[in-house]
Amino acid sequence: MLLDQHGRQIKYLRLAVTDRCNLRCRYCMPEEGIAFAAREALLDYDEILFLTGVLSRMGVEKVRLTGGEPLVRRELTTLVEGLGKQFPKLAMTTNGILLPRYLEELMAHGLRTYNLSLDTLRPERFTRITRRDNFEGTMAALRLLLEAGCRTKINMVVMRGINDDELFDFVELTRDEELDVRFIEAMPFNDDDGNHDVFLSYDAMRLRLLERYPDLIRDQEQGGSAVTFQVPGYRGRVAIIPAYSRSLCGTCDRLRLTPRGTMLNCLYSTQGLELLPLLRSGISEEELESLIREYVYGKYASGHETERREQQGNIFASMTSIGG
């Protein structure tokens, strides 16, 4: 069992497999001038599977593939096949554009749970937010996932003045579909325009939803990072993720691994455990296990505490280098 100093059991790994992406969402990546990692600076699949094998024996049950866009990493299905043998629960967060090419194979390896990032239902807005003209690509992925019967959640980063007038349109998607819609607070990152000017808080979103849907039923996912609701009679659910307010850190059960092999206890960590050199110097499973145990034990109580102890000022990196 993998425990931190606050008694939380760590069961969930968010595995970022690349920092590259086929979109350039304005809240996530700058338009240009990005220093992507060279191939040899990334953990290769053997290194990842060696490490995840150790984590699985330490009690990690679930792995979510993320990035960057996980599907742009070459031969990702090979990695998923290996992970499918180690973990009972696999999931992926994706913009979906490459999903039609790979879905069948991914499902065959046990990957049937997807978070699809979709911030607007209007094509021209999609192009403005993602800086790429591919609304149809993500919508096609949504249709495909629902047809295939995959557990599907839509991630919408809510931005005041940009897409917050679409909250109710997204809620209405849950009327007839077995679908979750998750409204995510925009977190600032170190881009030139940050996200402060567009920030809409968890509380503001909740009030807007309650005004329109006064009978919303609330429940909190166990160990989850979201507060979930359901409109009575609707098939799906809606959730709000206080990614920036960080009010749900107390039940956090997750660990992150960046594409460059840095293990992070928290989305707000800047100082992690550098595993790539250790894996390349032939560290044994036992040594690795003991280093991870010690690192994870030090996980701070909340993202606020992590930020206070590890960072100076606002130096939030792009989610593509951390794994969103």
Ligand code: SAM
């Ligand atoms: N490319 C994939 C995708 O977009 O689904 C996976 C990686 S992406 C970094 C993971 C999630 O982080 C996405 O749902 C994205 O919307 C979210 N995200 C990225 N930057 C964010 C930010 N500044 N604030 C809140 N969420 C963010």
Ligand code: SF4
């Ligand atoms: Fe790419 Fe996902 Fe970031 Fe958008 S949110 S730029 S799709 S990694």
